[in-house]
Amino acid sequence: MIHELTVVQFTKMLKNLSAILDKAAAHAEAKKFDVDVLLGSRLAPDQFNLTRQIQIVCDTAKLCVARLTNKEAPSHADTEKTLPELKTRIDSVIAYLATYDANDFEGSAARHISQPRWEGKYLTGDEFLLQHAIPNFYFHIATAYAILRHNGVEVGKKDYLGAMPFKK
Amino acid sequence: MIHELTVVQFTKMLKNLSAILDKAAAHAEAKKFDVDVLLGSRLAPDQFNLTRQIQIVCDTAKLCVARLTNKEAPSHADTEKTLPELKTRIDSVIAYLATYDANDFEGSAARHISQPRWEGKYLTGDEFLLQHAIPNFYFHIATAYAILRHNGVEVGKKDYLGAMPFKK
Numbered sequence: 579m580i581h582e583l584t585v586v587q588f589t590k591m592l593k594n595l596s597a598i599l600d601k602a603a604a605h606a607e608a609k610k611f612d613v614d615v616l617l618g619s620r621l622a623p624d625q626f627n628l629t630r631q632i633q634i635v636c637d638t639a640k641l642c643v644a645r646l647t648n649k650e651a652p653s654h655a656d657t658e659k660t661l662p663e664l665k666t667r668i669d670s671v672i673a674y675l676a677t678y679d680a681n682d683f684e685g686s687a688a689r690h691i692s693q694p695r696w697e698g699k700y701l702t703g704d705e706f707l708l709q710h711a712i713p714n715f716y717f718h719i720a721t722a723y724a725i726l727r728h729n730g731v732e733v734g735k736k737d738y739l740g741a742m743p744f745k746k
Numbered sequence: 747m748i749h750e751l752t753v754v755q756f757t758k759m760l761k762n763l764s765a766i767l768d769k770a771a772a773h774a775e776a777k778k779f780d781v782d783v784l785l786g787s788r789l790a791p792d793q794f795n796l797t798r799q800i801q802i803v804c805d806t807a808k809l810c811v812a813r814l815t816n817k818e819a820p821s822h823a824d825t826e827k828t829l830p831e832l833k834t835r836i837d838s839v840i841a842y843l844a845t846y847d848a849n850d851f852e853g854s855a856a857r858h859i860s861q862p863r864w865e866g867k868y869l870t871g872d873e874f875l876l877q878h879a880i881p882n883f884y885f886h887i888a889t890a891y892a893i894l895r896h897n898g899v900e901v902g903k904k905d906y907l908g909a910m911p912f913k914k
Contacts, residue, residue, distance in 0.1 A: 579747050579855075579872070587876050621789070621896040687747075699912035704747070708755050713907055716884030717891075724892040728789040739881055744867035745858075 580646065580687065580707065581680040588639040589675050591719055594740040595635065596668050598723060598733050603661055605731045613661050619725050631722040632664050636671045638718060642711035643678055645693070646686040646703050748814065748855065748875065749848040756807040756883060757843050762908040763803065763887055764836045766894065766901050771829055773899045781829050787893050799890040800832050804839045806886060810879035811846055813861070814854040814871050 606613035620627045626634065633656050644651035652674055658664045691706040692699065701710065723738050774781035788795045794802065801824050812819035820842055826832045859874040860867065869878065891906050 582872065582876055583751075587881075590877070591881065621892055622898070625895060696912065699914050701910060701912065704750065705911055708750055709758070709910060710907065712880070713755075713759065713884060714903075716881060717888045717903070717906060720885045720888035721892060723885075724789055724889060727793060728896070730790070735882075735885070738885060739878065742869060742877060743873055744864065744869065746867050 580683040580703075581678065583707065583712065584639075584643050584646070584683075585675045585678045588642070588715060589672050590740050591715070592635070592639065592668050592672050592675075594738060595632070595719055595722065596665050598726065598731075598737050599632075599661055599665060599668075601733055601737065602726050602731045609730075614659075616726060616729055616731070617661060617664070619729055621721070621725055621728060625721075628722055628725045629658060629664065631718050631725065633658065633667065635715060635718040635722065636667050638711060638715045640671050640674055641693075642707065642715070643675060643682075645691045646689065646707060647678070647682045648689065748851040748871075749846065751875065751880065752807075752811050752814070752851075753843045753846045756810070757840050758908050759883070759887055760803070760807065760836050760840050760843075762906060763800070763890065764833050766891060766899075766905050767800075767829055767833060767836075769901055769905065770894050770899045777898075782827075784894060784897055784899070785829060785832070787897055789889070789893055789896060793889075796890055796893045797826060797832065799886045799893065801826065801835065803883060803886040803890065804835050806879060806883045808839050808842055809861075810875065810883070811843060811850075813859045814857065814875065815846070815850045816857065 602616050603613050606616060617629045618627050633654070636654065640651045643649075652670070654667060654670070658667055685703075686707075687702065687704040689703040690700040691703055692701075719738070723733060726733055770784050771781050774784060785797045786795050801822070804822065808819045811817075820838070822835060822838070826835055854875075855870065855872040857871040858868040859871055860869075887906070891901060894901055
């Protein structure tokens with residue numbers, strides 16, 4: 579199930595986010611303001627702006643799968659200044675996720691996961707995934723969505739969730 | 747893993763949310779305004795307010811486990827008007843989640859899940875959990891958090907995530 583929770587679902591949500599950014603661009607164009615205003619927007623003065631929220635979403639996804647499998651994730655310099663650059667970053671993470679298959683996550687649940695700021699402490703793979711990576715991933719996507727929603731972009735829950743694979 | 751993704755993690759996040767609401771109450775008291783102002787706040791005029799976000803978080807959690815196991819969830823009348831009432835609602839869902847153990851989710855991944863508004867269509871249990879319930883649950887918690895953050899309540903990522911079970 580780890581592959582579905584990470585690679586499959588992160589990919590779906592990143593595509594949804596990219597489509598939401600297209601709606602933001604269309605909204606800015608219709609209202610005749612520069613979409614960069616939205617990229618610099620935030621909900622509180624000491625909160626990360628939209629650009630940073632998107633960068634963190636991307637990093638949360640790539641670092642989650644890399645750490646769970648003990649691989650090295652590709653680095654990104656956080657230099658995006660425009661919406662097309664942010665969409666390219668999202669695409670690059672989607673392409674990276676596509677290099678994983680379910681077998682890569684064998685043993686991941688029990689792996690010891692750490693990161694520099696944890697000063698030698700660790701979580702098991704399943705703790706890291708369930709209590710850290712997944713809540714963080716959705717947090718930053720929902721926050722990006724909230725920043726746009728607050729600024730009048732017409733997005734709804736379906737844009738966030740994406741299509742459901744309904745069967746009859 | 748379904749029990750950990752739902753019962754265990756939903757319970758942790760609901761407790762975090764309840765603690766965040768305590769911070770909201772303390773903030774309102776310190777600033778000498780009625781905390782009900784926060785309960786009625788929203789980030790856009792056509793978005794659900796904080797009270798409704800909390801009610802939906804609660805329903806998403808209880809209906810997720812009930813549907814996955816083909817049980818009947820307790821009903822809540824959505825009549826909460828005060829912060830203590832909302833905290834009681836959260837507590838009641840935490841107590842409901844505690845009635846489940848891992849064995850209850852045997853066969854859940856393949857179960858056909860539907861709800862009235864899906865007009866007879868269904869998702870499999872794992873599709874419902876991964877693509878619908880989990881993203882929705884975190885969406886409404888993050889939105890509740892964002893409404894409070896936007897209104898000056900001093901909450902941080904740690905309040906949202908809760909404590910990590912770090913080992914050394």
